[in-house]
Amino acid sequence: MKNNLLKNAILFCLVILASCDQGFEELNKDPNAVTADQFNPSFLLTTAQLKSAQGDHNTSLYYGTCFVQQMASLSNVGIFDYHGDKYVYHKGNNEALWNATYGNTAKLIEDIIIQTEGDADFNNLHQMARIWRTIIYHRLTDMYGDIPYFESSRGYYDQIYKPKYDAQKDIYLDMLSELEDAVSKLDATKNNFSEADIAYNGDIAKWKKLGNSMMLRLGMRLSKVEPATAETWVIKAVTAGVFTDNADNLMISGTDPTGTSSDLANGMSWTISVGTRSPGKIAATFFDFLNDNNDPRLKHTVAVYTDPTNISTKNTDPAIQKGLPNGLDRQTLEADPSYNPDSPGQEHQYSGVNRSVYAKLDGPRMFITNAEVQYMMAEAAVRGWISGDAAAYYETGVSEAMKMLQQYDQSATITDQEITAYLTANPFVGTSNMEAALEQINTQYWAATFLNGYEAFSNVRRSGYPVLTPINYPDNETGGLFPGRLRYPDNEPVLNVENYNAAVSSQGADNYITHVWWDVAN
Template structure:
C-alpha cells in the first residue's frame, strides 16, 4: 500500500467537494501547476484507489459510519439503537451525516475513476484497464445517484481535466441511461488478447470473465431499479443482461478483501466501526433490530446463529436471540419512548442481540459489492414478471436463497451454512407464486446484510419487507421512513445555479423527496 499512497498525491483533484462559499478566484484556486498528467501518473493506481475508496476507506469511515450504518442500517430495521445521535433509528435530520456520502465520494472515488478513464481512453495498450474502469465507474455513480437522485455526472470529476469547477446535476433518468450503455459497451469490449490488468484491480485481479459477469449482473440490478417507472425499458435491459451472462455461483461475488494490518486506510470499514477503533458493539451503540431477528427466528433461519449473539453473555443460541425494537431511547423513565417501557423489556439493553464481532467485525474481512444471491433474487422477480431470463422464478429464487446462506463462509469458516441446511430451509419455506414479490424481496433484504446502501434502495423500489415506521417525539420526519439522503449545504452557495436547477427539477432537499425510479 506504500506505493499506492505515494502516487495518490499526484492525482487530479476535481473542485466539486472542495468548494466553499467563497468562490473568488475559482479558476486559479483550482488549477494546480503541478497537477497530474498521463506522463506523471500510473493509471492502475487510480483504479486501485477508486475501488478501495468505494468500500468506505476514507478518514475513519466517515461516510460508511454516517450513511451506511447510522442512517440506512437503522431505517431499514436490520439494526437498532437507543443512542441519540444514531439518527436513522428515529429518522431525525442531521444534514452533515446525511450529506457525508456525497461529500466524500466526489474527492475520493469520483476523482480517481475519472482520472484513470481520461488517461486510458483510446489507448491501444490499456483496453481492459479502460473498460474495467468504466464498470467500476458505474458502481460508484450508481450508489451516488440512488442515495441522492440528481447528482453531478457528465461533468463530474473534471476540475483538473477541463476546469469544470461547477458541474451540472444530471437527471437520474439520464444517468441510468448512460450507466446501462457503459456497462453494455464495456462488457463487450473486454478482450483477453489485450493488456493484463493484474492485482492493481482489487476486486478480481484482472479476471476478465468475472468482470464481464459483474457488468451484466450490475445491469440486472440497474434494470430492476426501473420497474416502477419504465418497466418496458427495465425488461429490455434485464433480458439483455441475462443473455450476456450473469453470475453463476458465489465464487463470482464482487468482494474486496481488506488488510487488517495495513492501517486505517486498508481495513474493512464496517468492521472498523462495529468492532475496531470505534467498537460500536461493545459500546452498546448498535443492536440487531427486533424486525430482523424476528424474521430470522420465526422462520428458523440458519443465518440467525451466524449473525447474532446476546451482547452481555455472548450466547449465540438462535432460540435465545432477542432483537431490540427500533424507535426507543434511554432518556429516563419519565420520557415517552424510554426503552425500559418497551413491551417485555429485558432489564438492560445488554440482554439483547447484537452483531457477531468474530465474523462481521474482522478488520481483514470482505466488503461485498454485488453478489450472486442478489442477482438470482432479482432474476426471480424478473421471471415472475414473465421476462425471458432462462429459468423460472422458483429456480432463481432457490438459487438466490441458497447462495445468500452459503456465501457467508466467505466472511469466516465459522459462518459456514451448508447447502443441505439451505435446502432444508427452502423445503419449509417453498416459493409461493401468490406472494412472490414480497417473498423474493424480503429475502433480498436478508441477503444484503451489511450492504445497507443496497438494502435501502431495493426496499424503496419494492416496499418489501413491509416495515412499520417508528413514531418518536420531535424531529421524526413526520413518522415516515426517509426516501433519500441530503445534498451538502455548501452546494447551495458553491454550485448555486446547478444545485437550484436540481432542486427545481427533483424537489426539495429533504428526506421525503423521492428519486426518479422511486416515484
C-alpha cells in the same frame, strides 16, 4: 556608426538568447514530476477500489441499514451514530457518501478514464474504470437523487468547478449504456492489469459478469417507473451473462487485520468492531424474520455482548437472543414489552452483530452478490421478462445467500442439509399470485443484503418489500413517513447555488421525504 552598433547589439542578444534556450527546457523541468510515460494509471484503480469500501460506510450503516430495520440503536438526537433508526439528521454521516465519492473515488476513476482514452495498451483498464464508475455513481444517485454526473470531476480537465446536477433518469440511461459498451470492449487477449485489480485479479470473464450483473441491477431498478425499459435491459443483461456463483461476488476486503489503520481495515467492520465505537444492535424486525423462520443464518449473525468493548464476552445462546425494536431511546426502552428489567444493563440484553463473522478488519465488504442476481432473475421470471424457472432462481438465491457467509468467515458455514431443510419449510409460493411471489423474493433479497445499507434501502423502496412500519420519533425528518432519500450537503446551496436550486426545483424539496425518480413503489 550608431546603426552598426545597434545591429551588433541585437546580434549579440540573439546569440545569448539562443545559447540560453538550449538549456531552458531542462532548467524549467520539475525533477520530481511524473510524466505520462512514467506513470501507470492502473495504480489509481487499486486506490479507487479500496476507497470505494472506505470513508462512506457510515452513511450505509448509520442510515441505510436502520431505514430498512436491519439495525437499531438507543442513540437519540445529537448522538453520532445510527441516525436512521429514528430518521434524524446528522450532517457528517448524511454527507459521508457524497464527500467520499466526489472527494476521492470519482476523481480517481475520472483520471483513469481520461488518461487511458483511445490507448489500446490500456483498453481493459479503461473498460474496468467505466464499469467501476457505475458502481460508485449508482449508489450515490440512489441515496440523493439528481446529482452532478456528466460534469463531475472535470475541474482539472475542463475547468468546471460548479457542475450541474443531472436528472436521475438521464444518469441511469447513461450508466446502462456505459455498462453495455464497456463489457463489449473487454478483451481477454490483452493486458488484464491483474497486479492492480484487488477485486478480480484481472479476470476478464468475471469483469464481464460484473458489468452485466450491474446492468441487471440498474435495469431492475426501473421496474415500476419504466417497466418496458426495465425489461429491455434485464433481457440484455441476462442474455450477455451474469453472476453464476458466489465466486463472482464483488467484494473488497480490508488489508489490515490489526485495525491500526482505519484506512486499510474494512471500514464497515472497523465501525462495528470492538473498541469505543458503538456497534449498534440487530433490529427486532430483522431478528424476528430470521428467528420465526428457523433461518440457519441467525446463529452466525447475532450475539449478545455484556461488555460491548470485549469480543470475548460474546454469548450466542439462542435462548437469550432478541432484537431491539427501532425508534427507542434509553428513556422509552423500559416501557417496551421487550425490555427485561432483571437483565444487566439496558441495550446489552439485546443481540448485536456477531463480530467474529462480520467485524473482521480484513474481512470483505459486499457490493453485489450472486444471491441478489438470482433473486432479480426470479423476479424477472415472475414478471415474464425472461425464461427460466422462477422457483429454481429463488432456491438458488436462498442457497447462495446462506453459503455466502463463508466468505466472511469459515466459521459461518451453513450445510446443504440446513439449506434443504429451510427451503422445505419455506418453499417458493409460485407464480400464480404475482404479488405474493414478489414479496417473498424481495424479502429474501432484504435478508441477503444485510449490512449493505445502500442496496437494501434501494430495493425496499423499489419493490415495497418487506413492508416496514415507519418510525415516528420526536423531531424526526419525515414526520413519521418512510424516508425517500438523504439531503444534499449543507455547503451545496452555498458553493454551487445555481445548480443546487435548479436540482431542487426539478426534483422536489431537499428533504428526507422527497422520492427519487425511480421510487414509485410507495
